[in-house]
Amino acid sequence: MRAAVVTGPEQVELIEVDDPVALPGSVVVDVSACGLGGSDREAARTGELPAPGWFGHEWSGRIVAVGDGVAERFVGERVLGSVPPPCGRCRRCRAGLGDHCERSLASLVGDATLASPHGAFAPRLRVEADRVVRTPEGLDDVSATFAEPAAVAAHALARAGQVLGECVAVVGGGTIGLLTVELARLAGAARILVVEPDGARRDLACTLGADAAIAPSDAAVEWLEEQSHGLGADVVVDCAGMSGRPRPDTPTLVRHGGLVVVVGRGGATALDPDVLVVREVTVRGSIGYQVGDMRRVLALMDEDRLRPDPLVGPTIGVDEVPVAALAAFGPGRIIVRPTD
Ligand SMILES: [Zn+2]
DSSP: OEEEEEEETTEEEEEEOOOOOOOTTEEEEEEEEEEEOHHHHHHHHHOOOSSGGGTTOEEEEEEEEEOTTSOGGGTTOEEEEOOOOOOSOSHHHHTTOGGGOHHHHHHHTTOOTTOOSSOSSSSEEEEEGGGEEEOOTTOOHHHHTTHHHHHHHHHHHHHHOOOTTOEEEEEOOSHHHHHHHHHHHHTTOSEEEEEOSOHHHHHHHHHTTOSEEEOSSTHHHHHHHHTTTTSOEEEEEEOOOOTTSBOOOGGGTEEEEEEEEEOOOOSBOOOOHHHHHHHTOEEEEOOSOOHHHHHHHHHHHHTTSSOOGGGEEEEEOGGGHHHHTTSOOOSSEEEEOOOO
16 A cells, blocks of 8 residues: 655655554554655645644544454544553653653654554554544544644643633644634633634634734734723734744733643744743643544544534545645645545
């Protein structure tokens, strides 16, 4: 079978790979759908990825084989890719820091011992059995591919804490930013503002529950103050992936005593210590998600409260991934549907 993999900077190739065999403790999944998101594009552009499985990690599918130690009854089950629960054995787990489990974190970026040497831009994939969760019955395979970025957004909001009645500004209107908008609305934010350069994405943000959106510019700071009773946002969630470019100056968007949660990675930081000190801004990082975040977003999707449908972009095959991964962004997220 053929898999689309990153082989260098701006280099994505179709390579012939062996059909995966179920090793002990693993499952083989027939991939139904896989999202091609910002992190995949970033990996394709830079050629840098933590593990081959990172390119194509927002997938859903069906278990077709199980290895020793995994119950046969799981064959046929619809599943999606997640992180495993804390391992209980690594240095941090043994120190009581299960939320920062080394193995969970490695799996998050596709670095797992039994994983296939490619991601889910391929018809089949092998993963550790504890890295799959059952897809809720009411959730179709395409919607299920949004569970992973939604869990990332849910984790960012969990890091923000209480947003009930607050003004939340989301910087970056990619899939994670837009899902953050939806979840902030569900979490009771009073006002949601979006800073995003692409007009179509700003429109989409407003369709999904943002009250207003603006392109990043010097005027954005003033605009944001006007939109938030002259104060600035209570919480800024920075979802911009900015490799090679300066990061947005988020502390200037947040009110005095406010909070910035940084989700997007890469790029030169613009954290001015004077702004942090004078405004007493709190900055928190948010890495990936945990099993609990995944459980919460699946419950919301199953109850039809979190709807990814407006985010669905064009559907393509694996053969089209090398071109699509390096093409310009559209407002919707590309869905790859592999077939043999
Ligand atoms: Zn651990």
